Amino acid sequence: MSIYIDPAVALSLRGYEMPERLGFGTAMAPVMFRAVCQDGCWSNGELIPYEPLSVDPAAKVLHYAQSCFEGMKAYRTGEGIALFRPEKNAERMAYSAKRLCMPPVPESLFLDGVRTVAAYCANLVPGNSGESLYLRPFLIGTQADLTVSASTSYEFYVIASPSEAYHSGNMRLWVEREDARAAVGGTGDAKVGGNYAGSLLSIGRLKERGYDQSLWLNPADRSSVDELSGMNFFAVIDGALHTPALNGSILEGITRFSLIDLARNLGYKVVEGTIHIDELLGQVASGTCTEAFACGTAAIISPISVIGDDGGSYKLSQVPGPVAQHLRQALLDIQEGRVEDHFNWMLSVETVEV
Ligand SMILES: *Cc1c(COP(=O)(O)O)cnc(C)c1O
Numbered sequence: 115m116s117i118y119i120d121p122a123v124a125l126s127l128r129g130y131e132m133p134e135r136l137g138f139g140t141a142m143a144p145v146m147f148r149a150v151c152q153d154g155c156w157s158n159g160e161l162i163p164y165e166p167l168s169v170d171p172a173a174k175v176l177h178y179a180q181s182c183f184e185g186m187k188a189y190r191t192g193e194g195i196a197l198f199r200p201e202k203n204a205e206r207m208a209y210s211a212k213r214l215c216m217p218p219v220p221e222s223l224f225l226d227g228v229r230t231v232a233a234y235c236a237n238l239v240p241g242n243s244g245e246s247l248y249l250r251p252f253l254i255g256t257q258a259d260l261t262v263s264a265s266t267s268y269e270f271y272v273i274a275s276p277s278e279a280y281h282s283g284n285m286r287l288w289v290e291r292e293d294a295r296a297a298v299g300g301t302g303d304a305k306v307g308g309n310y311a312g313s314l315l316s317i318g319r320l321k322e323r324g325y326d327q328s329l330w331l332n333p334a335d336r337s338s339v340d341e342l343s344g345m346n347f348f349a350v351i352d353g354a355l356h357t358p359a360l361n362g363s364i365l366e367g368i369t370r371f372s373l374i375d376l377a378r379n380l381g382y383k384v385v386e387g388t389i390h391i392d393e394l395l396g397q398v399a400s401g402t403c404t405e406a407f408a409c410g411t412a413a414i415i416s417p418i419s420v421i422g423d424d425g426g427s428y429k430l431s432q433v434p435g436p437v438a439q440h441l442r443q444a445l446l447d448i449q450e451g452r453v454e455d456h457f458n459w460m461l462s463v464e465t466v467e468v
Pocket residue numbers: 185305341342343344345346365366367368369370409410411412
């Protein structure tokens with residue numbers, strides 16, 4: 115499909131000044147990609163200046179949360195700009211959309227969107243290791259109608275944010291035994307905004323206790339580990355990597371399955387199974403579990419220093435641990451083009467000068 119490039123895009127990009135302090139996801143690129151869907155028919159995509167959206171106050175997204183999103187990065191590699199497994203994001207967003215009864219964005223349109231934004235914003239991809247252009251594709255239901263039914267109209271956007279390395283530091287987790295992030299049969303395995311809204315109260319509570327992130331338990335058994343609010347969970351137990359198996363309430367992270375492949379390739383034993391929280395805390399206390407970390411696109415790998423529970427606080431012995439550091443560096447080396455991409459994970463982007 116052909117992509118319309120608004121002539122005003124060149125002016126927006128030429129006038130753009132990189133902020134002195136980037137932060138993560140706070141400074142926005144001056145352009146965005148848009149496509150609309152009416153009654154199941156997608157328009158061609160267009161690249162336009164970044165601007166506020168005009169949304170009807172009765173739009174379904176505002177009342178019934180028909181909204182899903184993705185998070186991915188454009189990296190500066192030795193040769194140019196590249197995206198990490200963008201077809202996986204396209205696939206996941208289609209899955210999330212279907213769960214909310216929204217029309218999936220066709221893979222070709224999704225890839226047009228992220229590639230076009232990355233191509234035109236090539237000069238906005240910062241160059242230090244760990245920095246990137248964070249891309250945020252999202253899809254919303256825009257029909258103005260308060261009846262509870264799927265929207266007949268949708269808008270797909272890709273916005274971008276030049277970002278510094280996301281340092282969450284050494285994270286202190288709190289075992290969340292009251293609230294649940296997801297429900298059995300619910301939307302836990304779809305990347306939808308509502309899951310995040312439902313997690314905020316828990317985070318507010320644990321911050322008061324001096325912790326950073328909730329460790330969510332499986333909503334069915336309330337005793338095995340699922341994941342964090344926006345990152346998947348790994349522990350090193352007896353030298354092997356353990357991560358909760360997908361169970362319908364865990365969001366399948368692209369970082370998660372990439373790390374599983376990478377770790378196996380590097381000779382680690384990886385176990386996808388059930389991690390009972392009480393067993394895990396015992397293994398941390400006894401030193402059998404030496405390290406734990408969370409993974410996701412933003413931070414890649416964040417080491418966990420402490421897991422707190424009503425019974426006490428359990429300190430990990432190695433923070434950051436050698437396995438976390440090894441995997442983080444190995445993945446970043448592929449993403450930033452320092453080693454050969456044996457897995458064929460990177461998609462290079464032909465950049466456009468304006
Ligand atoms: C996005 C997300 C992740 C991480 O997924 P990546 O594809 O690795 O960035 C993990 N858990 C939840 C709940 C998420 O929304």
